[in-house]
Each structure stands twice: as structure tokens, then as C-alpha cells.
Amino acid sequence: MRSYEYHRIQDMAARRAAFEALAPKIWWERHVSPTLVIMDAAVAADVLRNPLFVMPDLRGLLRELRSRHPLRLEHLQQALELLPPFLEGEPHARIRKLLGQYLSAKRPEIEAELPGLISALLDGLKRPGTNDLIPDLLVPLTRRVFSTLSGRELTDQIMETRLARIFEAGHSAGSLSKLEQMLERVFDFLDAEDTADEDFICRLCCIVFGIDNIISTLAENIVSAFQASTGTAPARLPHYPVELMLSATYRRPTGEAEVAGHAVHPGNLVRIHIEPFGYSADKAMNAGLFGVGRHACIGKQLSLDIWKHLSVQFNARALVGRITDYQCDPTHSFNFVKTLKVDLLP
Amino acid sequence: MTFDETRTIIIESLHGIELLSDQERDRLLGEKDTDIDLASLSIDSLKIVDWCIALESKVKREVQVEELVENDSINKLARHLSSTG
Numbered sequence: 001m002r003s004y005e006y007h008r009i010q011d012m013a014a015r016r017a018a019f020e021a022l023a024p025k026i027w028w029e030r031h032v033s034p035t036l037v038i039m040d041a042a043v044a045a046d047v048l049r050n051p052l053f054v055m056p057d058l059r060g061l062l063r064e065l066r067s068r069h070p071l072r073l074e075h076l077q078q079a080l081e082l083l084p085p086f087l088e089g090e091p092h093a094r095i096r097k098l099l100g101q102y103l104s105a106k107r108p109e110i111e112a113e114l115p116g117l118i119s120a121l122l123d124g125l126k127r128p129g130t131n132d133l134i135p136d137l138l139v140p141l142t143r144r145v146f147s148t149l150s151g152r153e154l155t156d157q158i159m160e161t162r163l164a165r166i167f168e169a170g171h172s173a174g175s176l177s178k179l180e181q182m183l184e185r186v187f188d189f190l191d192a193e194d195t196a197d198e199d200f201i202c203r204l205c206c207i208v209f210g211i212d213n214i215i216s217t218l219a220e221n222i223v224s225a226f227q228a229s230t231g232t233a234p235a236r237l238p239h240y241p242v243e244l245m246l247s248a249t250y251r252r253p254t255g256e257a258e259v260a261g262h263a264v265h266p267g268n269l270v271r272i273h274i275e276p277f278g279y280s281a282d283k284a285m286n287a288g289l290f291g292v293g294r295h296a297c298i299g300k301q302l303s304l305d306i307w308k309h310l311s312v313q314f315n316a317r318a319l320v321g322r323i324t325d326y327q328c329d330p331t332h333s334f335n336f337v338k339t340l341k342v343d344l345l346p
Numbered sequence: 347m348t349f350d351e352t353r354t355i356i357i358e359s360l361h362g363i364e365l366l367s368d369q370e371r372d373r374l375l376g377e378k379d380t381d382i383d384l385a386s387l388s389i390d391s392l393k394i395v396d397w398c399i400a401l402e403s404k405v406k407r408e409v410q411v412e413e414l415v416e417n418d419s420i421n422k423l424a425r426h427l428s429s430t431g
Contacts, residue, residue, distance in 0.1 A: 004415070004416075031415050032394065032415050033389055033391070033394070056391065057391075061395065065392070065396075065399075069399055169391070170412060171395055171398075171411060172394075172395060172398030172402065172409055173398055173399040174398070174407075174408030174409065174410070176395075178408075267390055331412060332412050332415065
């Protein structure tokens with residue numbers, strides 16, 4: 001089984017069984033370009049912490065491309081100068097710190113909103129009846145949170161930008177052009193007059209990193225909960241999320257390296273799967289779902305706030321039902337959930 | 347677009363970004379059953395995007411890198427692109 005086929009398995013129990021059966025959990029895939037696949041949480045954590053391994057160089061790629069092709073990608077170029085995963089050294093540390101402070105300052109306001117908001121959304125579900133939990137629950141919840149974060153009510157267009165795809169390893173002219181269009185939309189929405197403005201940078205980071213991640217991560221865990229419940233047993237969300245929208249993240253070595261006995265050379269890619277962190281029996285390892293090392297998720301605490309309030313209220317309602325339509329757009333890195341219809345019993 | 351037309355576009359586009367030599371291009375165009383794995387071409391991330399740009403301009407649609415990964419030989423890719431036009 002190829003690694004991207006594995007993460008596209010839509011039955012969560014089957015996906016986990018496939019994971020358990022994998023042996024070895026680290027191997028080479030040589031489709032198009034050589035990639036070392038890591039499905040071992042401890043080894044993944046080591047690589048993520050290792051400064052020799054860096055994010056794929058999208059800034060450099062873009063520079064090269066623009067020197068060779070007539071591509072108009074100004075907004076993408078600007079965004080790559082502002083988003084921490086694409087930065088190194090002082091700018092990387094400075095913007096991460098800035099974003100951390102911004103999220104900390106917004107957290108009390110969001111925390112105060114969450115209980116009432118989630119309660120109203122869950123109360124609005126039809127019981128009995130069919131509910132699409134994407135538009136009925138997860139989009140309005142996420143829209144509210146990110147409207148507060150960005151200081152403006154998010155439009156449908158902004159909710160649908162799918163800018164998380166900026167973090168994929170493989171890009172084509174088409175995908176870069178789409179990102180450019182979406183970023184132009186977001187820059188307009190945020191009234192970007194001064195892209196060096198700290199407030200603008202933080203709001204941009206929130207939209208790019210957060211929206212898709214929150215919607216699809218919550219959706220994947222709700223799918224898992226309903227798939228695991230049988231008969232009249234209510235679906236229950238775990239204390240800590242297990243699934244994540246992000247299935248894999250990529251790194252490239254900046255020099256000769258060795259990973260669990262595999263020699264990795266500059267030019268190779270390392271594909272690090274995230275699920276092993278969620279599946280680990282070691283609770284300390286579960287936190288790796290939000291990343292490890294200098295690119296770990298800055299919004300982790302906010303995400304866990306949302307998770308805590310949603311899981312408590314979701315479980316308190318003892319929802320019994322079955323999934324009737326679950327559709328996602330899987331890529332080689334993400335599962336974007338589009339539809340999650342559930343028939344709920346009274 | 348037929349399989350043969352698409353296969354020719356793929357071969358010419360690989361030649362255009364210097365991933366195939368003149369001889370390899372001529373051999374592949376002359377031997378329609380011959381196939382090669384894309385992995386054997388040592389394509390790096392920049393070449394992939396270059397290739398996508400060349401392909402997109404010829405097949406008149408967006409080509410995702412994932413399509414190249416999932417259809418990892420010239421003939422597989424030609425079948426895929428000609429059937430999903």
C-alpha cells in the first residue's frame with residue numbers, strides 16, 4: 001500500500017487496523033522523487049526536532065519559477081515572506097512569537113463565546129433527522145471563532161479558500177495560481193494596505209493555518225466517533241483528538257542524514273505521517289498531533305479549547321445515529337471534509 | 347485527446363525540460379509499447395513544477411503533482427490524462 005492510499009481510507013477503524021499491520025513503519029517510496037515515509041511516532045518526533053530537516057523550500061521554488069515562467073504570483077510571494085513555516089532565523093522566531101501573543105490575547109474572548117455557541121449549534125440539530133454536520137455545526141462554529149480572530153465576519157468565500165494547501169510538498173502552476181487567487185481574496189478581505197503590519201500578519205496566519213484545520217479535524221474525529229458507535233450506543237468524542245486533517249507533513253534534509261538506519265540525502269523528501277501520534281498509547285506522544293519542534297502548531301491551545309467545549313457538550317447530548325454521506329477531498333497531505341451527513345435518532 | 351496524442355505531449359514535455367535526451371525521446375515516440383517509470387528520471391521539486399507548467403499548457407487543464415505521483419509511468423499518465431481530459 002502506498003502511503004497516500006493509506007491515509008485516504010475513510011473507515012477510521014480500517015485505517016487504524018492498516019496502521020497496526022504496517023511492517024516496517026519506515027520505508028522508501030520512489031514514485032517520481034525518492035521519499036522516505038515515516039509512520040513511527042518516535043522517529044517522526046526525532047526528525048521534526050532535527051534542525052537538519054527543514055520545510056520544503058516553497059520560497060526558493062517560487063523565485064526560480066518566476067525567473068523562468070511568466071507567472072503572476074505577487075500575493076503568494078508576499079505571504080511566503082510572512083508565514084512562519086516558510087521563514088528561517090529571526091523572522092521565523094519573531095512572527096511565531098507575535099502570533100502566540102495575538103492568540104493568547106484573543107483566547108479569553110473566544111473561550112467566553114464557545115459554550116453558548118456550541119450549545120446553540122448542537123441544540124439546532126434535528127433529532128430525529130438528517131444533519132450535515134459541516135454546514136450545520138462545524139462551519140458556523142469555525143466561522144465564529146475565526147471572525148473573532150480576524151476582527152471581521154468571515155464571508156463564505158474566505159471560508160472556502162483551502163489555503164492549507166500552501167503547505168503541500170508538490171505544487172503545479174495550476175495549484176500555485178489557485179493559491180494566488182485565494183490569497184488575493186484574503187488580502188482584500190483583510191484590507192491589506194501594509195503587509196508589514198503586525199495585526200495583518202496575525203490575521204493572515206489565522207486564516208491560512210486555521211480554518212481548514214479546525215473544520216476537517218473536528219469532522220474526522222466526529223466521523224470516527226459515529227463509526228465506532230454501534231446500535232443505540234451514543235457516539236463519543238475522546239478526551240484528546242485522535243485524527244487530524246493533516247495526514248502528512250514533508251521535510252527535506254539540508255545535508256547527509258540518517259533516519260532509523262536509512263541514509264537520506266539532500267534532494268530526498270521525508271514524508272512524516274501524523275496519525276501515529278494520535279494512535280500512540282503514550283499520552284505524551286499524542287501531543288505530537290499538533291506538531292513537534294520549531295514548526296509545532298501555535299494555535300494548539302486554542303484548538304484544544306474548541307475541542308474541550310465541543311467534546312464535552314457533544315458527549316453530554318448522547319447523540320445516537322449513523323453516517324449516511326461522508327465525502328472528503330483527500331490530497332496527499334490533507335483530508336478536506338466536504339459533507340458529513342448523519343441520521344440522528346431522537 | 348487520444349492516448350497516443352497525450353503520450354506524445356508527455357514525452358515532448360519531458361524532453362522540453364531536459365529530462366529525456368533526444369535519443370530517449372525518439373525511441374519512446376517510435377516504440378509505442380515502451381514505457382518508463384517517472385521515478386527513473388530523478389525529477390526534483392522544481393522540475394516537477396516546470397513539467398506541470400509545460401503539460402498544463404498542452405493538455406489545457408490543471409495538472410496536479412499528485413496525478414504524476416499516482417500515475418508514475420509515461421503510459422499510465424497518458425492513460426490517466428486522456429481519460430480524465
